[in-house]
Every structure is written in structure tokens, then in C-alpha cells.
Amino acid sequence: MIGSRTRSIGVLSLVALFIMAPAGCKDEKREFREMPPAGSPIGAVRESELQPGPSVVAESTKSPYGNNAYALSEGKRLYNQMNCSGCHFQGGGGIGPPLMDDDWIYGSDPSQIFTTIMEGRPNGMPSFRGKLSNQQVWQLVAYVRSLSGLEGTSVSSAREDHMYVSPDLQLRSPQTPKNTNTPSK
Amino acid sequence: MWTGLAGAALACTAYDHQSVLDPVGPQATSTRQLFYFMMAVAVIVYVMVVGALLLIIRNRRTAVDDPQSPAREASAERTIKIAVAIVVPVLFVFLLYDFAVARVVGRMPEGSMLTIDVTGHQWWWEVTYEDPIPHNIFHTANEIHIPVGRPVRIKLASHDVIHSFWVPNLSGKKDLIPGHADDIMIRADQPGIYRGQCAEFCGLEHAKMAMLVVAESPDAFTRWVELQRQPAQVPVDSVAVAGRRVFESGSCAMCHTIASTQAAATVGPNLTHVAGRMTLAAGTLQNSRGNLAGWILDPQTIKPGAKMPANALAPAELQALLAYLETLK
Numbered sequence: 001m002i003g004s005r006t007r008s009i010g011v012l013s014l015v016a017l018f019i020m021a022p023a024g025c026k027d028e029k030r031e032f033r034e035m036p037p038a039g040s041p042i043g044a045v046r047e048s049e050l051q052p053g054p055s056v057v058a059e060s061t062k063s064p065y066g067n068n069a070y071a072l073s074e075g076k077r078l079y080n081q082m083n084c085s086g087c088h089f090q091g092g093g094g095i096g097p098p099l100m101d102d103d104w105i106y107g108s109d110p111s112q113i114f115t116t117i118m119e120g121r122p123n124g125m126p127s128f129r130g131k132l133s134n135q136q137v138w139q140l141v142a143y144v145r146s147l148s149g150l151e152g153t154s155v156s157s158a159r160e161d162h163m164y165v166s167p168d169l170q171l172r173s174p175q176t177p178k179n180t181n182t183p184s185k
Numbered sequence: 186m187w188t189g190l191a192g193a194a195l196a197c198t199a200y201d202h203q204s205v206l207d208p209v210g211p212q213a214t215s216t217r218q219l220f221y222f223m224m225a226v227a228v229i230v231y232v233m234v235v236g237a238l239l240l241i242i243r244n245r246r247t248a249v250d251d252p253q254s255p256a257r258e259a260s261a262e263r264t265i266k267i268a269v270a271i272v273v274p275v276l277f278v279f280l281l282y283d284f285a286v287a288r289v290v291g292r293m294p295e296g297s298m299l300t301i302d303v304t305g306h307q308w309w310w311e312v313t314y315e316d317p318i319p320h321n322i323f324h325t326a327n328e329i330h331i332p333v334g335r336p337v338r339i340k341l342a343s344h345d346v347i348h349s350f351w352v353p354n355l356s357g358k359k360d361l362i363p364g365h366a367d368d369i370m371i372r373a374d375q376p377g378i379y380r381g382q383c384a385e386f387c388g389l390e391h392a393k394m395a396m397l398v399v400a401e402s403p404d405a406f407t408r409w410v411e412l413q414r415q416p417a418q419v420p421v422d423s424v425a426v427a428g429r430r431v432f433e434s435g436s437c438a439m440c441h442t443i444a445s446t447q448a449a450a451t452v453g454p455n456l457t458h459v460a461g462r463m464t465l466a467a468g469t470l471q472n473s474r475g476n477l478a479g480w481i482l483d484p485q486t487i488k489p490g491a492k493m494p495a496n497a498l499a500p501a502e503l504q505a506l507l508a509y510l511e512t513l514k
Contacts, residue, residue, distance in 0.1 A: 030490070032485040032489040032490050033483075033485040033486060033489070033495070077492075081440070081452045082439065130434075130435060130436065131435070131436050131439050132436060132439065132494070133436070133494040133495060133496070133497075135494060135495075136494050161363075
């Protein structure tokens, strides 16, 4: 026979479990107004930390959207609407270099990809400065990184809306970036 | 009913009461008749059920009654037979009447039919007026003009998720399903401005995905079509010229089209004649200079989640842009 003490401990722990359970289901945030409209995209990323005159506090170059499924899906929408897919295709590359492999010519760090999109790169990559907002570019950064599995598979789409010849992002094995930080080609 | 198109244009967005009980077309009229018929029958049935219940409470069975007795069994059987004999024909009449209404709603005499393509986007309506001559095709958004008395076939498609086209004064709902071509017939028999909205939950801003259907006289409609087919006016004012440059060189041109300029993207609504529309952001705001400025600078406060990003424009750039957009009648 179960003692009343044992039973009350059991009931209490069940109650505690129910109280704590919602804390485990932390929902990700959907930020629509992350950057205030006055936040000018100019000067977001600097190639060098040295600067003449008094130092200006640089805008954060840390990706605000690591592991954010909403930002990633918005990035995916922009990837096609802004015609990234025109050159990079759906990550496999064509006119531009592939984005789903482990080879990063200008670095795989979020701030490096941000710079690549904002400033453009030699031999064809256009500069989107003044054409896209900082927030949109960070969303693109999150999606571009997810193409090679750098953002974790849990936030990626498990199903494409269209016909697709490669496995979806959740099934791809993450790539380990090589030659990061070393502009080689 | 009719609020007067001229008065309603631009200054205020006065549209007729958005209601299924205020029909102006054959589809909506027959739907309302079906509704009234169903309502009347439902009221009669309700009264009968409540009456029977009260009768049973009043003539309560006594303890000596045996529900298993042959006489009572026969009586119960007779009652059930009569009830079935009444209910089945009534339901059958419902069915036939429903078919008849569906025929009216789904069919429209052929002939000089106007065909309009409506594509649902998160969260706005893309509208394309078809024409056999390609250069007569034109695009607009969130505002559909139709001539009074002429049947209109609206071809429905969706760009992203399932939406639903619903202008209650004109017709019932029809879903816009990605990858699935469908159409809906409407005809407005009275001039007026009828509000419609998305009737299938489609994401964050589903509630702010409205449209206006402007039914006008054939002459006024022809004039409107002629205007819409024109490319955007070339600005003459120096401020407006600067505004056009802002539009073409900044982020606006990444998503929007203004015919005859360098801006030719199809991600967002076509703005060739944006100043002639009554509302902004799919019926969210009245089209005024102040609202337009607020929408351009900070759409995420007005419509959180909308696909238009905040735009950092210097005051002079913003004023120039507004001056230019206001010329796009």
C-alpha cells in the first residue's frame, strides 16, 4: 500500500511538472521592427576597425537571427524575390558560386556574409547597399548559412513548396566551412 | 445605397455596407434568398421542437403506463413513420433549392464578359485586366473596377498560401489555392463601392487584406480603363523629378513597378496609378499624403509582419518621393 506521504509527493511533483512544462516550450520571437526605420544601412559593416578621428560606435555585426525559423523563411523568400537564385540557383551554384558546400571564398561568418551582400564582391556579386534594409540582409544571411547546415537543421524548412531535386535542408548533412577568413580565389 | 463615386474618390473611403443581406448582384441575391428560406424553416422547426417538448412536459406519463405495452409500441411506430415521411421530403426540397442556388451562383450568360485575374499575395490582391491585345493588359492592386450590369469572370490564383475572395454584396466566397486555377462570376446591378476581404486565414495580416470593388457606369469604366492603360505620367515639377530618382535608385524599385520607369519588379503591388486608388496597403489606410509617408517609413508599425520593410529616407528624399507618387493619378 502506498503511504499518503508518498502519494502527496507524487502529486506535488506532477503539479510541479505541469507548472514547469510551459517554460520548456519557449517560442521563438518574430521580430518585425527589429531595426528602427531611422537606422541607416550606411556604415553597418567596416572592413577595418581603424578609423580616423574620434571613434564611432559601430553597429553590431552579430547576426540577430541565428536559429530563428521565421527569419530564415523570410530570407528564403527574399533569396528568390531578389533574384539571388538567378546566379546561385537554389544553392547549387551556376553563374555564381554554390552556397550549399563547405567552400567560402569570403568567409562563412554572419558578418562576413553580411558584408558580401551589402558591399558586393569582385567578378559579379552586386552590392545591395541602399536596396535592402539591414533586417532583410540579416534574414538573407540566416538563409544562406542554412543552405550548408550552419544554422542547425531544426529551423530549416522540411518541405519545399516546389519540385526539388536535392534533399530538403533538414536532411542535408551540415558542412564544415573550410578556408574561412582567407580570400583565396 | 449609392454614395456617389465622385465624392468618394480619394478624399474619403466611403463604401457601401459590407453585408450578405444587402445584395446588388444575382449571385448574392439568390444566396440571400436561400439564407432567408433556411432561416424560416429553422425557426419553424425550432418552434415545433420547443412546442413538442412543452407538450410532453405537460402531459407527463403516469406511473401505471407501461411503455412496453403493444398499444404504446404501435403508437410510437406510427409517430416515427409520420416524422420520417415529413422530414425526408423537407430535406429533399432543401437539396433541390440548394442546387438551384448553386446553378445561379456558378453560371453567367456568356457574351461580352469582362475577365479579370486576381492573385492573392500575403497580404494584398494583385489585379490584372485581361485583353486579347497584349499591350492593353494592365495591372493594378487592391481595387477592382467593374462596369454595372456586365458579367465579370474573376480568375483566381494564389502566389503563396490559400486566400479566399469574398465581396459579400456581390457573391459568396471562393478560395484561391496555390497551383489551382479557379474562377468566380459576379455582376453588379447597382453602382457603388463594395468592400471585400480575404475570408481564409492566411497569416499575420489576414485581417488587413481587404479590397474595394468599384461598380460604375460603362462610360466611367471605359474612361478608367483608358487611364490605367497609360504609362505613368512623366513628372515636370523638379521636386517630383527628384522623387522619381529616389524611387528608381532606392529600395522601392526592388519590389514595385511604375510603368515607363526603370522600376519593373513584380514582388509588391504595381504603383503605376497609385494616387488614383482610394486605399493603401490593401484597404488598411486611406490614401493620403500623411498615411503614405507613414507607410513608406515604417510599415511594420501599421501592419506588423507585412513584407514591406522600413525605409530610412532623409526628409528631403521622402518629400520628393511623396510629391512624385502623388502625380501618379
